[in-house]
Amino acid sequence: MRRVAALAIAILCTFAAVGAISADQSNTGCGIGTMIFEGKDGLLSQISAATTNGTFGNQTFGITSGTVNCKKASSFVAYEKLNKFVGDNMDNLAMDMSKGSGEYLSTLAVLLDVPVEKRAQLYSVLQTNFSKIYTSESVTHIDVLNNIEAVLSAS
Amino acid sequence: MNCSRGSVRTVLPICALPLLILLLAASSAHARPIQPPEDPYVQTLLDDARRAELSEDPFWHTLLHYKGSILGLRSLVDDPKFFLVVDGKSDPEAELEATIRAFFRPVVENEEHPVCRFVARYDWLKTKLTIDESRLPLSRCRPFEELLEQIKPESVTLIFPASHMNSPASMYGHTLLTIRTVFDSDLLSYAVNYSAISDETFGPLYIVKGLLGSYKGYFSILPYYAKLQEYSDVNDRDIWEYPLDLNAEEVRRLLMHVYEMQNIYADYLFFNENCSYDLLFLLDAARPNLNLTDHCAWWVIPLDTIREVKKSGLVREAVYRPSRSTKIKHLASALTESGRRDALRIVNGTLEPEEFLKRETANEEKITVCELASEHLQYKHAKGELAKEPYVGRFMKTLNARSTLGETGDDWARQIPAPIRPDEGHHSNRVSLGFGVDDEDRTFQEIRLRPAYHTLLDNDAGYKPGSQIVFTDFVLRYYSQDGKLELEALNLIDIVSIAPRDDFFKHTSWKIRTDLYRRTMRNGEDYLVYRLNPGFGLAYENRFLGLCYAMLETELHVGGALDGNYSAGAGGSAGILKNVTDSWKIHLFAGDVYYGLGDSDILITVGLGQNLRISPDMSLSVELVGSRDDQDSGLESIIRWNAFF
Numbered sequence: 195m196r197r198v199a200a201l202a203i204a205i206l207c208t209f210a211a212v213g214a215i216s217a218d219q220s221n222t223g224c225g226i227g228t229m230i231f232e233g234k235d236g237l238l239s240q241i242s243a244a245t246t247n248g249t250f251g252n253q254t255f256g257i258t259s260g261t262v263n264c265k266k267a268s269s270f271v272a273y274e275k276l277n278k279f280v281g282d283n284m285d286n287l288a289m290d291m292s293k294g295s296g297e298y299l300s301t302l303a304v305l306l307d308v309p310v311e312k313r314a315q316l317y318s319v320l321q322t323n324f325s326k327i328y329t330s331e332s333v334t335h336i337d338v339l340n341n342i343e344a345v346l347s348a349s
Numbered sequence: 350m351n352c353s354r355g356s357v358r359t360v361l362p363i364c365a366l367p368l369l370i371l372l373l374a375a376s377s378a379h380a381r382p383i384q385p386p387e388d389p390y391v392q393t394l395l396d397d398a399r400r401a402e403l404s405e406d407p408f409w410h411t412l413l414h415y416k417g418s419i420l421g422l423r424s425l426v427d428d429p430k431f432f433l434v435v436d437g438k439s440d441p442e443a444e445l446e447a448t449i450r451a452f453f454r455p456v457v458e459n460e461e462h463p464v465c466r467f468v469a470r471y472d473w474l475k476t477k478l479t480i481d482e483s484r485l486p487l488s489r490c491r492p493f494e495e496l497l498e499q500i501k502p503e504s505v506t507l508i509f510p511a512s513h514m515n516s517p518a519s520m521y522g523h524t525l526l527t528i529r530t531v532f533d534s535d536l537l538s539y540a541v542n543y544s545a546i547s548d549e550t551f552g553p554l555y556i557v558k559g560l561l562g563s564y565k566g567y568f569s570i571l572p573y574y575a576k577l578q579e580y581s582d583v584n585d586r587d588i589w590e591y592p593l594d595l596n597a598e599e600v601r602r603l604l605m606h607v608y609e610m611q612n613i614y615a616d617y618l619f620f621n622e623n624c625s626y627d628l629l630f631l632l633d634a635a636r637p638n639l640n641l642t643d644h645c646a647w648w649v650i651p652l653d654t655i656r657e658v659k660k661s662g663l664v665r666e667a668v669y670r671p672s673r674s675t676k677i678k679h680l681a682s683a684l685t686e687s688g689r690r691d692a693l694r695i696v697n698g699t700l701e702p703e704e705f706l707k708r709e710t711a712n713e714e715k716i717t718v719c720e721l722a723s724e725h726l727q728y729k730h731a732k733g734e735l736a737k738e739p740y741v742g743r744f745m746k747t748l749n750a751r752s753t754l755g756e757t758g759d760d761w762a763r764q765i766p767a768p769i770r771p772d773e774g775h776h777s778n779r780v781s782l783g784f785g786v787d788d789e790d791r792t793f794q795e796i797r798l799r800p801a802y803h804t805l806l807d808n809d810a811g812y813k814p815g816s817q818i819v820f821t822d823f824v825l826r827y828y829s830q831d832g833k834l835e836l837e838a839l840n841l842i843d844i845v846s847i848a849p850r851d852d853f854f855k856h857t858s859w860k861i862r863t864d865l866y867r868r869t870m871r872n873g874e875d876y877l878v879y880r881l882n883p884g885f886g887l888a889y890e891n892r893f894l895g896l897c898y899a900m901l902e903t904e905l906h907v908g909g910a911l912d913g914n915y916s917a918g919a920g921g922s923a924g925i926l927k928n929v930t931d932s933w934k935i936h937l938f939a940g941d942v943y944y945g946l947g948d949s950d951i952l953i954t955v956g957l958g959q960n961l962r963i964s965p966d967m968s969l970s971v972e973l974v975g976s977r978d979d980q981d982s983g984l985e986s987i988i989r990w991n992a993f994f
C-alpha cells in the first residue's frame with residue numbers, strides 16, 4: 195500500500211496542473227468514439243487517393259495542433275502533451291487500460307513520468323479501477339485524467 | 350511576323366522594328382535588376398561564395414531541390430515563395446547570392462526573417478562562409494529553436510505502410526519518416542509526410558488531376574499516433590518501420606530542412622515526384638553526399654526507395670507493426686469456433702459481456718474473447734460499419750468485462766509472427782524468357798518485360814497473397830517455323846485483389862484489366878484487339894485447397910478485325926491459388942465468357958500455372974492453358990525463366 199502511495203504522490207504532482215484545466219468550463223473534452231480522420235473508404239475515393247497518396251482535410255504543420263475534433267485545453271503547455279494524447283486516443287487507451295498492458299498505456303506512463311520499475315504497479319491499479327476511470331459512455335478525456343488522479347490518491 | 354508588302358527599302362526597317370523590340374526585351378530579361386550599393390562585408394561574402402563555387406555544391410542543390418532536366422538545372426519546387434529571386438528556380442547562383450543578401454535584411458515586424466525562413470540554408474552558409482553573426486540583424490531563429498525544444502528529436506525512422514488487400518489507394522504502399530523524441534514512446538514520435546493536398550472531393554477527375562500533376566504536394570507533420578489512426582487502424586495496413594542510422598547533428602539538419610519546406614509546394618506527380626521521392630530530399634539534407642535523389646527514374650515506387658536507402662547503409666533493422674485486422678485474425682485463430690462465435694455475438698450486440706463472464710469458460714479464453722471483441726468493435730466503427738451510439742455502449746461494456754479478468758502477462762500484439770519483409774521480396778521489374786507451343790502447335794520463344802510490380806503466380810514473400818498489380822507487361826513472341834516476330838500482348842493495367850472472407854471480414858474481391866491481346870477470329874487468324882475486363886467476386890481461404898475465388902466478369906473488345914469492330918460479353922471465372930511449399934505455388938483456373946454483342950463467340954479457358962522460386966529474384970514458371978471457342982480448341986504450354994531487378 196505504501197509503495198502505491200509513493201507512486202501516487204509522484205503522479206499527483208503532475209496532476210496539480212491538469213486538475214486546474216477541468217475548472218475551465220468551456221473545454222468540452224474528447225469522448226469515446228471520436229475519430230481524428232473520418233474514414234473515407236469507398237472504392238472511388240480509394241482509387242483517387244492512390245494517385246496522390248493524399249490524406250484529406252487537415253494536413254497542417256501539426257506540431258502544436260493535435261486534437262482536431264476537440265477543443266484544446268488551456269494554456270498549460272507542459273501538460274498539453276498529456277492532454278492531447280489522452281484526448282486523441284480515448285478508445286485505444288481505454289482498451290490498453292482494461293488489458294493492463296499495451297503501447298498506449300505505456301505512453302501514458304511515459305507522459306506521467308512514471309519510472310519503468312513502477313509501471314507494472316501503475317497498470318495493475320488502473321486496470322482494477324477501470325470502471326472508476328472510464329465511468330460512463332459519455333466520459334471525456336478531462337474526466338479520465340481527473341479520475342486517474344482520484345484513483346491514485348485514494349489508493 | 351507579317352511585314353506589309355511594299356518596296357524593300359521601306360519594308361526592311363518596318364520588319365526590323367519588331368525584331369529590335371524583341372532583342373531589347375530579351376536582353377533586359379537577362380540583365381540583373383539594378384542593386385543598391387553593396388555593403389562591403391556582404392560583398393566579401395559574395396566574392397567568397399563565388400570563389401568557393403558554392404552554387405555548384407551538391408548540398409546547395411539538395412537544399413534547393415535542383416535537378417537536371419532537358420531545360421537545364423531546375424528546382425523541383427514550384428512555389429515562388431521558395432525562391433528569393435525571380436529566376437531562382439533555374440539559377441542556383443542567383444538564388445545563392447540573393448540568399449546571402451537576404452540574411453542582412455532588416456527585421457520586419459510580423460514577417461519571418463530569411464535567417465529563420467531558410468534556416469537550413471543559413472546553417473550551411475554560416476559555416477561555409479564563416480559569417481560573423483554579430484553583423485547580422487538576426488542570428489538565431491527562435492521559432493525553430495522552440496520547435497526543437499518541443500520535439501527534442503533523437504532519431505529518425507523510415508516508415509512503410511504496406512499495401513492492403515482490396516485497397517487500390519495503398520497498392521504501392523507509401524513512405525514517411527518519423528522523428529523519435531526524447532519521450533520513450535513511438536506513439537509520441539512526429540510523422541513527416543509528403544502528399545498532395547486538395548480541397549476537392551474524390552472522383553474520376555481527382556484521379557486524372559493527380560496523375561497529371563495538377564495538385565500541390567506539401568510536407569506536413571503530425572503526431573505519429575494520428576498517422577497510425579489513418580493507416581494501421583483504419584486502413585488495415587501492416588506497417589514496417591526501418592530505424593535509420595542518423596546521428597543527432599544529422600537529425601537536426603533534417604528537421605531544419607523540413608522547417609524550410611513548410612507550406613511550400615511542389616507539383617505532385619504520381620509517377621516520379623511522389624510521396625516517396627520527395628521524402629528522400631530530407632535524407633539528402635540530413636547527410637551531405639548521400640544523394641539518394643540522384644537516382645533518376647521515370648517512375649518511383651515507394652518500396653524501391655526503401656531499397657535505395659538500404660543500399661546507402663542507413664537502415665539498421667526492420668520492425669513489424671501489425672494492423673488491426675492482422676491483430677484480429679491472430680486473436681481469432683487462437684480461439685475455438687465457439688469462442689469466435691461468442692466474440693462476434695458480443696460485437697453485434699446479441700451477447701452481453703456480463704452474461705458471457707458468468708460462463709464456465711477458462712479465464713484465458715474469456716480474456717481472448719473480450720480482447721477480440723473490443724478490437725473488432727473498434728475496427729467496425731472506424732470503417733463506418735457500426736454507428737457511434739451502439740459502438741460506444743458495447744465497447745465500454747466489453748472493456749469493463751475485460752478489466753475484471755486480470756492480466757495475461759504477455760503482450761500478444763508483440764508476438765504476432767512477422768511476415769517476410771517487403772524489401773526482401775522480389776524486386777519490382779521483371780524480365781521473362783520463355784519458350785512454348787501455342788494452341789496451333791507452333792513453337793515459339795517469348796520475351797516479356799514488366800516494369801511493375803507483382804502477379805498472382807509470383808512468389809508471395811514480401812507481398813500480399815492474392816494480389817496482382819501490373820502496370821505494363823510487354824510480350825513479344827518469335828515463331829521459329831514461320832520466322833515471325835509478333836507482339837503477343839501489351840498489358841497496360843492488370844490489377845487483381847483476391848481477399849478471403851471469413852466470420853470477421855466480408856471483403857469483396859475484384860479485378861480490372863486493360864490490354865492489347867491476341868484473339869482468334871472466326872477465320873482462325875488471330876489479331877490484336879483492345880480489351881477492357883472488369884470483374885468482382887468472392888474468395889475464401891481453405892486450409893487444404895488454399896485461396897479459392899470466383900468472379901463475375903464483363904469484357905469489351907475493340908478492334909478492326911472484329912465484326913462491327915467490337916465485341917462485348919459477360920461471364921465468370923474461378924480459381925484456386927495454393928502455396929504448396931514456400932517456394933512452389935500453383936494456380937488452377939477456369940473461365941467462361943459469352944460474347945453476345947458485336948462479334949459474338951463463346952470462350953472457355955482452363956489452365957494450370959506453376960511457379961518455382963529459385964532465389965528471391967529468380968523463378969521458373971510453367972503454364973498450361975486450354976481454350977475452346979465456337980470454332981476451335983487448343984492447348985498452349987509455356988515454360989518461363991523470370992528474373993527480377
